[in-house]
Amino acid sequence: MPEFRPTEAVHPLHHDLDQLDSASIVTALIEDQHQAVQAVQRAGPALARAAELASERLAQGGRLIYVGAGTSGRLGLLDATELTPTFSWPPERALTLLAGGLGAVTRAVEGAEDDMRAGRDDLQALSPTPNDVVIGVAASGTTPYVLAALELARQRGALTIGIANNPGTPLLTVPHCAVLLDTGPEVISGSTRLKAGTSQKIALNTLSSTIMVRLGKVLGNLMVDLQATNLKLQQRALRLVMIATGASEADASQALLQASGRVKTAIVMLGRQVSLDEAERRLETHHGRARAALEAE
Template identity: 45%
Template sequence: MSELAKLETEARNPATFDLDRLEPLALVEALHRENYKVAEAVEPLLPHIAQLVEVVAQRLTNGGRLFYVGAGTSGRLGVLDASECHPTFGVPQEMVQGIIAGGPKALTTPVEGAEDDREAGAAEIRARGIGPKDVVVGIAASGRTPFVIGALEAAQASGAVTAAVVNVREAVMSRYAQFTLAAITGPEALTGSTRLKAGTAQKMILNLITTGAMVRMGKAYQNLMVDLKATNTKLRDRAIRIVVEASGTDREQAERALEACDWECKTAIVMLRSRVDAATARARLQAAGGRVREALGE
């Protein structure tokens, strides 16, 4: 038996042996029953995820960056989570980055052999000048993808904090990671198709890491995303609603305040709640490290 065949993610699922014989409703019910196991697999990891969240928040606050590294589905999930941080939390695009084996082309088209190139993973880390301020999170359902191992090994050598998001026990990647987040989702409904339960668990974990870190950095007030970039009609409407909720004013006042401060939700909230102008509100926010609660003296 090959080493890959021994992995939990490669085993056959006895609950879905007759998958190809099921009618549409029974088929999707069988697939969905397996989804219930995903959150249960992530739950035991929460204390470890919380530790990593605090490390990421500290590094990013001090000028560091967060990198996700993966191949195939894992790489695409990393790029997805990274790309959403800029519009959601208003951080610079370079602060959170996704690296996928095979480069941008691999987001839509498989790049044969890219995941097996360990040196290419290391080269990606060196090319970005990753160092002690940074955090590198490798993602691989199998826990043994060479491209990701090469990246983690190079990141570890550079002094960066390293983490592994995997779906198997005793992952090879753990040797190169200070944090191992192993969500054991078990055999897939469709044997070996780790874009299913394993991929869903990975997305949940990445969402927890970035959302948790950004909230710790003051990118939320209450449960409102007060650093979003209002770059289109939908997001401008959301910005108005955020300011209305946080300040207790009406839409007209909220929109006027946002227009006066270049659509900065935080600034508008402090302006309205403290009855000050935009410059004073920005100064208070700067003194409070960008945290709305502290700027309001709450």
Template identity: 45%
Template sequence: MSATYSELRAQLATLTTEAFRPELAEIDQLPTAEIAALMNGEDATVPAAVARQLPAIAAAIDATAERMARGGRLIYLGAGTAGRLGVLDASECPPTFNTDPTQVVGLIAGGPSAMVKAVEGAEDSKELAAEDLTALGLTADDTVVGISASGRTPYAIGAVEHARAHGALTIGLSCNADSALAAAAEHGIEVVPGPELLTGSTRLKAGTAQKLVLNMISTITMIRLGKTYGNLMVDVRASNEKLQARSRRIVALATGAPDEQIETALAAADGEVKNAILMILADIDAPTAAERLTDSQGHLRAALHAKTD
């Protein structure tokens, strides 16, 4: 056990995300306003770290969208903070893009209870990741994103290795350079924001970096899949009063139609924003709009162009 502990300690000492910053050794002695300013300055460096990986991020997104257009799923796997961020991103896709809850999935080492309480040892098991993916019925059309700040978490690496062996697209998102996770994946994304304000607290800059990249992966993939019209969320699911109001506003912004026409179209389209917009702009009825959207695989622009064909 001591040998394993020594090896792990040696590994951590080489990681940028675990580096100790002596200049901050007395941060607890500073006034709150100064600590807040320090944290704010640290956070401001994260977007630049993400920017350096934009080519790799874009390539991964294009490959993901291609798989999802064939019916594949986007599956995030991670432990601790990384896993929670994946679950968060996945859970926001149904209300934002009207995706089926099975299309974008977040798995955290140790299962749902690990969202609020650490599950001892779960992150150390490659086998657990393989079991979790097998339980999902992994296919070659799926995309698996392993997320790990250190880039060495066995659960994330195991997920990528298992997925790649079964023909799925694999993405490894890490916050250290030359990581085992990125090396194991077809698409390695290594956003390196540097040592944390609190030594090894990767829920800080590393967590912010991961959130920014996951935002890009899900959002741009959905744009590529036709879930938006311009910068409007035309597949938004109106599940509450706020979203119902937003639905009406989106139709108004897309069409410039008066409120009465918008209400009539939304009612005929059973609340589907994309269908209502197409009905108004193409001057067609609800069944025709639904048929054109089906023919265009849900891409509103393509369905609009179909009216002149």
């Protein structure tokens, strides 16, 4: 018999799923998703500890490196990709290793997740350092590609974080920080793209967002380090400057123009009534933290 994993178990309440009407199927799937949120809530303390330790490494110039296969790998790639437009996090400091390579984003690569050598080699190619943070994600908690990468990362002194949906699995014993998202069996048995995947998305979103807040990428609850790369985001940047400073639309727009669209810089210019050069100096002195730049004498 294969090794038992709760995520692979047959759900006891949905043996007749294929006989239900569409509305009932939708209801079953949605109701089951609530358990994803509950699983992440239970993992809150573990996520907080991981975020705190990760922030310390990243403040020293380290990189976030996500490692996964299949759905888990794609979710890691999504989280990494969104950090740059949301928080101006340098793309070279948010990397993803996906079993089978980037081609596996749209098409499954058979056997890639079982390739331990590839996991090790792929991470080795990034030359991991003690300031790096390597996040391994796998619903099963046993994916060889992910485990091999995390083992090498730990050997090289990087902070390692493991996120898995089955208790007692290697991915929760190999890394420094273990995050269990105990979601149990799926409505469609074994399809961990369902609530297991949902819980991973929530956990990754929560982890990376907490890290960015800790690193000063947020002022209050305002997203002040965004990259305004389109009209919608330019309008959002303008609103953020107005909200943060109480400035008029005209003054906020002028400050943003002088600051080349950099929201934090415009906020410090208006909030302290200083020049562009002085605002940039204050932000550099305080490591890009807008609140410190605003409050310091």
